[in-house]
Amino acid sequence: MQFIPVRLPFIASAFLFCMGMPIQSPAQTTHAAAFYVPPSPLPVREHGKVIRSRRLTDAAALPSAARNLLVMYHSTSEDGKDVAVTGTIAIPAGDPPPGGWPVTTWTHGTTGIAPLCAPSLDTPNGPEHQFLGMHEVVMDDYVKRGYVVVATDYEGLGPPGLHPFLQGASEAHGALDIIRAAREIDPRIGARYVAIGHSQGGQADLFTAALGPAYVPELKLLGNVALAPASHIAATLQAMMQASTPSYALGYAMYVLESFASNHPGIELNKILTKQALDHLPETLHACITATVSKGYWATAIPKNQFLPEADLTSALKVAAENEPNELKIGVPTLVAQGTADDTVMPAWTDNVVGSLCKSGTPLEYIVQHGATHETVLTSSTAQMKAWVDARFEGKTTESNCSALPSAAAPGK
Numbered sequence: 001m002q003f004i005p006v007r008l009p010f011i012a013s014a015f016l017f018c019m020g021m022p023i024q025s026p027a028q029t030t031h032a033a034a035f036y037v038p039p040s041p042l043p044v045r046e047h048g049k050v051i052r053s054r055r056l057t058d059a060a061a062l063p064s065a066a067r068n069l070l071v072m073y074h075s076t077s078e079d080g081k082d083v084a085v086t087g088t089i090a091i092p093a094g095d096p097p098p099g100g101w102p103v104t105t106w107t108h109g110t111t112g113i114a115p116l117c118a119p120s121l122d123t124p125n126g127p128e129h130q131f132l133g134m135h136e137v138v139m140d141d142y143v144k145r146g147y148v149v150v151a152t153d154y155e156g157l158g159p160p161g162l163h164p165f166l167q168g169a170s171e172a173h174g175a176l177d178i179i180r181a182a183r184e185i186d187p188r189i190g191a192r193y194v195a196i197g198h199s200q201g202g203q204a205d206l207f208t209a210a211l212g213p214a215y216v217p218e219l220k221l222l223g224n225v226a227l228a229p230a231s232h233i234a235a236t237l238q239a240m241m242q243a244s245t246p247s248y249a250l251g252y253a254m255y256v257l258e259s260f261a262s263n264h265p266g267i268e269l270n271k272i273l274t275k276q277a278l279d280h281l282p283e284t285l286h287a288c289i290t291a292t293v294s295k296g297y298w299a300t301a302i303p304k305n306q307f308l309p310e311a312d313l314t315s316a317l318k319v320a321a322e323n324e325p326n327e328l329k330i331g332v333p334t335l336v337a338q339g340t341a342d343d344t345v346m347p348a349w350t351d352n353v354v355g356s357l358c359k360s361g362t363p364l365e366y367i368v369q370h371g372a373t374h375e376t377v378l379t380s381s382t383a384q385m386k387a388w389v390d391a392r393f394e395g396k397t398t399e400s401n402c403s404a405l406p407s408a409a410a411p412g413k
Contacts, residue, residue: 036115036158038072038084047173048180048216049074051084059122059129062136064144065090070120073181077155078170079263084159087152087178088120090143091186097146100190102393103182104142105175106151107208108135109199112288113165113255118158119151127288134378135198141386148189150178154204165259166200166233168207168323175208176216194389195224198378199345202229202336203325206357210328222392223333225385226325228345228377231353234320237313243303250306251298254284257316266315277306326356333398334364335388337381338408339372347408358402365399368406 035054043051051072061068068090075085092101111117111128122132139149152174156163164170175195183189195212197205209224233256240253258281261267270278280297292298334357338350347368354366365388372380391398 035070035072036086036118036121038159042074042082042084044082045074047074047076047082048177048184050181050184053089053181053185056088056120059124059126060088060120060132060136062090062140062143062149064092064140065149066093067091069185071178071181071185072159073177075155075177076170076173077263078164078167083155083161085152085155085174085177086118086120086158087150087174087181089178089182089185090139090149090151091189092143092146092148094146096188096190099192100188101146101148102190103148103150103179103193104139104389105179105193105195105208106135106139106149107171107175107195107197107201107204108132108151108154109197109201110252110289111157112292113156113163113258114285114288115156115158115160117288118153120153120158128290131290131375134375138378138382141382142389145386145390148182150175150182152178162259162262164263165255166203166230166323167259167263167319168203168325169211171200171204172207172211173215175204176212176219179219180216191218192220192222192393194222194392196227196385196389197225197229198227199374200230202226202345203231203323205229206325206328206330206334209330209332209334213331221332223335223389223398224330225335225337225389227337227381227385228339228342228374229325229336229350229353230345231325232346232349233323234317235349237316237320240303241307241311241313245302246300247303248293248299250301250303251284251289251293253303254281254298254306256320258284260316260319264315264319267319272308272311272313272316273306274308277301324353326353327360328357328362329360330357330362330364332363333392334362335367335385336364337367337369337377337385339369339374339377339380340408340411341371342374342377342408344374351405351407351409354405358400358405362402363398363400365401366405368408368411370411 053071056068
């Protein structure tokens with residue numbers, strides 16, 4: 001997603017690489033229940049195995065579910081390490097069909113980079129409840145229609161640790177491993193699944209579809225739906241180095257740099273950012289995305305003044321390129337939806353992503369939602385998305401419009 005004016009997800013960590021040295025993040029136990037603190041040391045188990053689970057009754061619980069569960073499970077980090085990740089499981093009422101309940105794995109849009117920004121921690125007065133509430137309405141409709149809905153928080157959101165923001169493998173692993181965890185908890189849950197995501201979650205969804213068949217081979221991926229998927233990360237970083245007026249995108253750019261530096265030692269933030277910028281980076285660990293981009297230093301700072309004159313983004317841009325969805329190889333039916341009035345994920349960029357995926361052979365259908373914004377694409381696409389997902393589980397063939405793609409950037413052409 002483009003980091004221009006509004007949403008994206010990140011997270012707080014036990015330490016942050018700012019000066020080429022670890023910086024301690026805020027204490028996490030003050031806002032997260034003991035549930036979110038993983039065992040130490042983490043027991044060695046296969047990815048997708050359950051660490052613990054309990055009933056969920058807060059705002060993240062979907063009203064149509066017969067059972068809502070909060071789960072902590074083993075997953076795999078971007079660099080291949082075993083990590084504890086949390087998320088939610090919503091199980092529908094009634095008996096499962098032959099073969100088990102169908103599954104949708106939901107990948108969420110940006111909420112923040114602090115542990116308190118995990119969607120499973122949502123409350124009616126939570127910092128991102130308005131945004132998450134829109135997601136929850138969409139997810140609840142699937143539960144109402146007999147689907148199990150699993151939703152990862154992503155690595156680092158909830159439990160201690162730095163969220164690998166827009167790092168596709170980590171996001172995808174969390175979305176796939178929670179399916180395994182759900183099936184361990186309730187064996188009546190089926191092995192067939194569709195991935196659905198919005199914004200950052202749209203990028204995560206595309207990585208989920210690309211990596212899923214090899215990462216969890218016992219599961220059957222039937223398709224994926226990406227709504228306004230995040231992309232063009234490098235372009236955003238480069239734009240911020242030149243921007244002379246305050247921009248929402250600056251906060252997002254800082255999230256990207258913090259995330260990339262945390263697990264790529266070649267990226268040293270003290271060689272990219274000014275001392276003033278480095279001094280204010282810890283502020284991103286104390287709030288969720290809405291507050292970060294609308295209040296305080298990052299809401300008013302001049303972007304280009306945060307970068308050293310000799311800043312070298314070569315290593316960061318390389319990591320950004322590795323996490324773009326354009327070059328993914330996706331072998332299952334894919335539905336992408338983009339609003340023409342989206343000023344967060346730019347329509348031209350999604351046009352570009354879709355064109356690239358089509359060229360690589362992805363069986364893709366592209367829907368352009370006229371007049372839809374970044375948020376309203378969720379609701380404007382609902383009917384088509386539901387029919388498309390149902391058709392995948394019914395075994396119907398899918399139609400691709402790659403030979404005559406519409407354009408969200410130039411809808412009249």
